[in-house]
Amino acid sequence: MTHKTKAVLLLGIPTAYLVLLFILPIISLIVLSFWKTESYHLVYEWNIQNYVTVLTEGAYLTFLIRSIVVSVIVSVLATAIGWIAAYAIWTYGGRFRLLLALAFAVPFFTGEVLRVIALQGLLGPVGLINGTLMKWGFAPVRALMYSNVASGIGLFYLYLPIAVTVIYLSLLNLDRRLIDAAKIFGAGGFRSFIEITFPLNLVGTLIAFALCFIPCMSATLSPRFLGGPNGTLYGMAMAQQFGESGTWALGAAMGVILFLFSLLAVVLIASCLDLRRTGFTGFGRN
Amino acid sequence: MYISLEGISKRYAAVTAVDEVDIAIGKTEFVSLLGPSGSGKTTLLRIIAGLERPTTGRVLIDGVDVTDLPPHKRGIAMVFQEFLLFPHRTVRENLAFPLRMQQLSKEEIASRVAWAAGILSLEGLEDRYPNQLSGGQQQRVALGRGLVAHPKVLLLDEPLANLDRELRQEMEVEIRRYQMQLGIPFIYVTHNQEEAMSMSDRIAVVSKGRIEDFAERSEVYDHPKTAFIAQFVGRSSHFNGTVSAVSSEGASVDISGVKLHVSRNANLKAGQRVVVFVKNEKVQLEARTDTARANSIDCRIKDIILRGAYAEYILDAPALGAELVATRPRSETVFTAGQEVRAFWSGDAPDIFPADKAA
Numbered sequence: 001m002t003h004k005t006k007a008v009l010l011l012g013i014p015t016a017y018l019v020l021l022f023i024l025p026i027i028s029l030i031v032l033s034f035w036k037t038e039s040y041h042l043v044y045e046w047n048i049q050n051y052v053t054v055l056t057e058g059a060y061l062t063f064l065i066r067s068i069v070v071s072v073i074v075s076v077l078a079t080a081i082g083w084i085a086a087y088a089i090w091t092y093g094g095r096f097r098l099l100l101a102l103a104f105a106v107p108f109f110t111g112e113v114l115r116v117i118a119l120q121g122l123l124g125p126v127g128l129i130n131g132t133l134m135k136w137g138f139a140p141v142r143a144l145m146y147s148n149v150a151s152g153i154g155l156f157y158l159y160l161p162i163a164v165t166v167i168y169l170s171l172l173n174l175d176r177r178l179i180d181a182a183k184i185f186g187a188g189g190f191r192s193f194i195e196i197t198f199p200l201n202l203v204g205t206l207i208a209f210a211l212c213f214i215p216c217m218s219a220t221l222s223p224r225f226l227g228g229p230n231g232t233l234y235g236m237a238m239a240q241q242f243g244e245s246g247t248w249a250l251g252a253a254m255g256v257i258l259f260l261f262s263l264l265a266v267v268l269i270a271s272c273l274d275l276r277r278t279g280f281t282g283f284g285r286n
Numbered sequence: 287m288y289i290s291l292e293g294i295s296k297r298y299a300a301v302t303a304v305d306e307v308d309i310a311i312g313k314t315e316f317v318s319l320l321g322p323s324g325s326g327k328t329t330l331l332r333i334i335a336g337l338e339r340p341t342t343g344r345v346l347i348d349g350v351d352v353t354d355l356p357p358h359k360r361g362i363a364m365v366f367q368e369f370l371l372f373p374h375r376t377v378r379e380n381l382a383f384p385l386r387m388q389q390l391s392k393e394e395i396a397s398r399v400a401w402a403a404g405i406l407s408l409e410g411l412e413d414r415y416p417n418q419l420s421g422g423q424q425q426r427v428a429l430g431r432g433l434v435a436h437p438k439v440l441l442l443d444e445p446l447a448n449l450d451r452e453l454r455q456e457m458e459v460e461i462r463r464y465q466m467q468l469g470i471p472f473i474y475v476t477h478n479q480e481e482a483m484s485m486s487d488r489i490a491v492v493s494k495g496r497i498e499d500f501a502e503r504s505e506v507y508d509h510p511k512t513a514f515i516a517q518f519v520g521r522s523s524h525f526n527g528t529v530s531a532v533s534s535e536g537a538s539v540d541i542s543g544v545k546l547h548v549s550r551n552a553n554l555k556a557g558q559r560v561v562v563f564v565k566n567e568k569v570q571l572e573a574r575t576d577t578a579r580a581n582s583i584d585c586r587i588k589d590i591i592l593r594g595a596y597a598e599y600i601l602d603a604p605a606l607g608a609e610l611v612a613t614r615p616r617s618e619t620v621f622t623a624g625q626e627v628r629a630f631w632s633g634d635a636p637d638i639f640p641a642d643k644a645a
Contacts, residue, residue: 180337181370183357185435186387191358195383199374276415279373 026259033252040246050253060237060254067234070148071216074155078212079205082163087197089164090171104164107157116154116221123150123226146228154222159212166211170204171197202278206269214262234258288313288471289334289439294343296329296495303329304340305495311439311473316465318474318482318503321492322518330492331441331475336360347438358387363437367444369428371416377403377427378412384435402430405464422453429457433464440465442474446481458484479519483507491515513639516563523610524563526641529554536633544605546581549633559641568635569612571599571619571627582630585610587623592616601629 001009033050036043054060089100107115122128123144130140143149174197182192198205218235227233238258241251287310296304304326311317319327332338334345336357344353352360363384371380381402385395403409406426416424425445432440442461446454462485465472476482482489483503490500491514499511510516517524527541536549539562546562554560574584585601588609592598599612599621612629621627 175370177366177368177370178372180357181364181366181372182383184335184337184362184364185384185431186358187383188356188358191387196372277374 029252029255032249033256035249037247037249050250053250054253054257063232063234063237067217070152071213074152074216075209075212078156078160078163079209082160082167082208085164086168086171089168101168104161107161112221116225119154119157120225148231151223151227151231154226155216155219162211163208166208167204170201174200200279203280218258287311288348290346292344294333294340297341302495307497309490309500311471314469316472316485316487318476318486318489319492320476320479320482320489322477325492326495327475327492328443331443335362335364335441361438363432363435364441365428365432365445367447369424371424371427373416376413376415377408380427381430381434398434402434406430422449425449439471442472444476461485510637513561516637520565522563522565524561525606525608526561529556529558529560532556542607547633548636548638560638561641563637564631564635566611566613568631569629571612571621571629574626574628579630582628585627585629587621587625587627590623
């Protein structure tokens with residue numbers, strides 16, 4: 001096989017895969033969003049009513065804004081805590097580094113539903129925390145019971161491992177001797193972190209943030225099981241259109257809006273980013 | 287002395303990387319730590335830098351005990367083999383980094399960066415990023431970053447190892463010039479004896495974590511103190527033999543039946559096993575004659591390697607059962623490959639060491 005055939009095959013197969021399983025569904029979603037659904041039936045009638053509904057009805061806007069606020073808070077926290085954990089493993093993990101990094105992936109083994117339900121058992125009214133508090137005669141912490149805080153805790157728990165893993169992998173790619181160089185030239189520990197370690201891992205940090213933020217925006221499980229009556233988030237409302245309500249076209253429009261919003265967020269971040277200032281060459285460490 | 291290492295050792299579990307090293311370096315000295323890879327010379331440099339803590343001993347810089355100080359409080363600078371420029375900073379920012387850390391004024395930083403860019407011919411490259419520079423240019427920036435800081439000492443860890451030969455020789459001259467201009471000590475780690483010879487005032491030869499000798503460069507070359515140095519510094523041939531007689535004029539050595547006279551006797555005893563080194567350039571050649579000559583061996587020229595102004599004759603000496611090499615200026619008589627010749631040297635040419643200490 002020639003080099004060229006190999007290249008065509010190796011690049012072609014994933015491309016075909018992406019087109020089939022990624023691009024086509026998105027196109028069908030876009031088409032669907034311009035149709036309408038009446039009493040659980042699709043009506044092939046082009047209109048933009050779905051978009052008008054999502055963008056003007058108070059409930060959907062509330063869900064969207066609530067989702068953005070929760071997602072930003074959760075992603076910032078997950079990225080920050082992720083940094084601390086990844087940095088600690090990278091610096092102090094010694095020969096247990098790989099093991100420690102893998103340990104953060106252990107919760108993934110159980111699947112999202114189980115993880116969220118386990119949290120419900122911990123945070124709910126008769127859960128471990130509040131149950132124990134009440135047994136000892138204290139008042140339960142209301143903020144933990146079916147609230148946006150609880151649903152935020154759930155999201156944080158779900159996506160922290162991703163942040164840790166991404167930042168850890170980014171750190172692995174950093175040449176530690178650059179930090180030695182910074183210290184030789186007069187930078188203390190904190191200063192060399194600010195000057196060298198953080199900027200050189202900025203891309204990894206932003207990827208970690210995005211990989212938390214985007215699934216948070218479309219999250220359904222955490223708000224459903226932990227969020228309570230005032231905890232509906234955008235993703236959960238979107239899922240309901242495809243389930244209970246049977247308003248698929250509206251759900252599709254919500255999906256397209258979410259997609260555009262995420263795209264906009266990524267483009268905005270990317271445009272503020274000068275890759276050269278992050279030492280990012282796209283060619284790995286040279 | 288301006289910089290002193292006192293009883294420095296570094297042990298990792300079972301391995302002793304640096305073993306009881308004492309060195310004192312003057313304020314305007316250029317010192318090389320010369321040794322093969324794994325000899326501990328880089329560990330020694332990292333101990334001076336504060337990147338490694340010695341297991342025992344003290345490091346003093348300008349009279350201050352810095353053993354417990356982190357690198358950034360030692361007022362030093364370093365040039366690395368891999369350059370280690372900050373990839374996310376421009377040339378200008380890389381050069382300014384140590385100065386910003388010293389919290390110098392903007393004007394001072396700008397003028398010093400301009401000075402460094404000037405002497406290192408980096409003008410016009412100030413706004414480039416390191417990956418937009420050639421290896422030689424990156425090396426200059428790395429050197430400039432070390433010089434602008436006006437450090438108490440500049441540490442250089444094989445800074446020229448990644449450059450090609452021509453560039454290397456050019457840089458050797460420049461590095462030596464900056465050292466004299468700044469009037470600060472340079473400590474230069476290298477495994478390349480030519481680099482050490484061309485720049486240093488004194489050379490410390492490092493082997494197995496110990497300093498074999500620390501002396502003027504000519505002393506290290508002309509009078510190697512140990513068999514290791516004789517082997518490692520300069521190019522030489524060596525033979526194993528036995529001392530047959532010792533007198534006040536030197537020693538006679540028997541090498542597989544060939545008798546040689548060595549005018550240094552180095553406290554030898556008759557019957558002792560020894561190893562004799564003869565530097566390539568001290569071996570002379572002449573056409574075969576019947577006149578006897580001391581310290582001569584009949585040889586056949588196996589091969590000739592031309593090295594510019596010099597020719598390296600690879601000689602087969604059946605009597606010794608060994609090969610030896612003669613490096614002669616090409617202005618001398620030219621011999622041809624396959625020719626039968628006689629190799630000889632003066633009695634004070636060989637360096638002789640007891641065999642048990644041979645490297």
